[in-house]
Amino acid sequence: TMAAPALLFxxxxxxxxxxxxxxxxxxxxxxxxxxxxxxxxxxxxxxxKVQKEYEDKAGRPSxxxxxxxxxRKNLDFEPLSTTALILEDRPANLPAKPAEEAQxxxxxxxxxxxxxxxxxxxxxxxxxxxxxxRCRLEDSIGNAVLTWNNEVLPNWDTMWCSRxxxxxxxxxxxxxxxxxxxxxxxxxxxxxxxxxxxxxxxxAKERWRSFSTGxxxxxxxxxxxxxxDREASLELIKLDISRTFPNLCIFQxxxxxxxxxxxxxxxxTCYRPDVGYVQGMSFIAAVLILNLDTADAFIAFSNLLNxxxxxxxxxxxxxxxxxxxxxxxxxxxxxxxxxxxxxxxxNLTPDIYLIDWIFTLYSKSLPLDLACxxxxxxxxxxxxxxxxxxxxxxxxxxxxxxxxxxxHMAQFLTRLPEDLPADEVFASIATVQMQSRNKKWxx
Numbered sequence: 001t002m003a004a005p006a007l008l009f010x011x012x013x014x015x016x017x018x019x020x021x022x023x024x025x026x027x028x029x030x031x032x033x034x035x036x037x038x039x040x041x042x043x044x045x046x047x048x049k050v051q052k053e054y055e056d057k058a059g060r061p062s063x064x065x066x067x068x069x070x071x072r073k074n075l076d077f078e079p080l081s082t083t084a085l086i087l088e089d090r091p092a093n094l095p096a097k098p099a100e101e102a103q104x105x106x107x108x109x110x111x112x113x114x115x116x117x118x119x120x121x122x123x124x125x126x127x128x129x130x131x132x133x134r135c136r137l138e139d140s141i142g143n144a145v146l147t148w149n150n151e152v153l154p155n156w157d158t159m160w161c162s163r164x165x166x167x168x169x170x171x172x173x174x175x176x177x178x179x180x181x182x183x184x185x186x187x188x189x190x191x192x193x194x195x196x197x198x199x200x201x202x203x204a205k206e207r208w209r210s211f212s213t214g215x216x217x218x219x220x221x222x223x224x225x226x227x228x229d230r231e232a233s234l235e236l237i238k239l240d241i242s243r244t245f246p247n248l249c250i251f252q253x254x255x256x257x258x259x260x261x262x263x264x265x266x267x268x269t270c271y272r273p274d275v276g277y278v279q280g281m282s283f284i285a286a287v288l289i290l291n292l293d294t295a296d297a298f299i300a301f302s303n304l305l306n307x308x309x310x311x312x313x314x315x316x317x318x319x320x321x322x323x324x325x326x327x328x329x330x331x332x333x334x335x336x337x338x339x340x341x342x343x344x345x346x347n348l349t350p351d352i353y354l355i356d357w358i359f360t361l362y363s364k365s366l367p368l369d370l371a372c373x374x375x376x377x378x379x380x381x382x383x384x385x386x387x388x389x390x391x392x393x394x395x396x397x398x399x400x401x402x403x404x405x406x407x408h409m410a411q412f413l414t415r416l417p418e419d420l421p422a423d424e425v426f427a428s429i430a431t432v433q434m435q436s437r438n439k440k441w442x443x
Contacts, residue, residue: 169181175372392429
């Protein structure tokens, strides 16, 4: 019984030896294939010895570099790889480098190092400028917040139209006070209370329930909608919510603000069944939700849509919409005669691009931070600023647009660049004059 394990052990050793011999043979074949001879075991060198020999040849200390030496300080560095390629002598089995070529390579290497240093310096300066700009911006926002909270908001009625506040407003309302400023500026002419919002929301939820359980058509008619109207309105709300700021992922199904947006839009269809839900409303409600509590967002939303310009567009009052377009064209021709003539020549009418901008108050067409700044001044100046902003955008891209045909202009204006810098847009808007032959916008 003892002999069996011993025999087994001997067999295993024999098998292992055979496998090793086979692998060695394969390795020999591999080396022969590449015309080389494998190092014998006793001839293999220790890696540290190899490194020492290389350093002795190169005239460098054999001491390994400390981690601190690896950190590039004052940009004094010589990349080992390039040094080895350009400056080191060729191996003994190759002809030596001519002195002229060696000098040329040394100059090229030095130029590379100089260029690398310049790039590092430029990058460091850019990062420093960026940091300084961010600090400056944070300081200015902090100071503006203090001014709004301590001086303006407590004395709103007397201060909102002062020169100082108007200038502050133009620079952008700080996000932390934006909701409060918008609420006060939009006002509450409709006298909507939080309780009224709760009632409208409860009615909307009841309608959704009765519709999903298939309530009688008579009940639906009594509720102020035909069944077809209600179905269309509900489906449109659902569809539009999924398309509202999709990049933010907060209004879509499962997102934190999905139900809030649904509630405000549903409550509004109960509050104003004569208007109902119209595409574009979801973007306006979403921007308000980002800056206000739900009930306050509903109050601001309802009062905002009740303004003459919004009501004309959302109720599709063609006569009044044409009046707005005609007024816009007067100031368009006054401010941008060359582009105006180009648009006329190509039959590009304002409705092609303006309807989308006005319907969503630019929140769908422009980056969100820039759209919020447009909203800031819109709350200050009213509907006139929406058209002034449109002329500012057209002026910013005047040179590009005058080289385009109808199709490309329409495509460009309905899908503006996503990286528009707010300061450039507002600088362009600032040059737009809203006065034509002594007539102002309202006239």
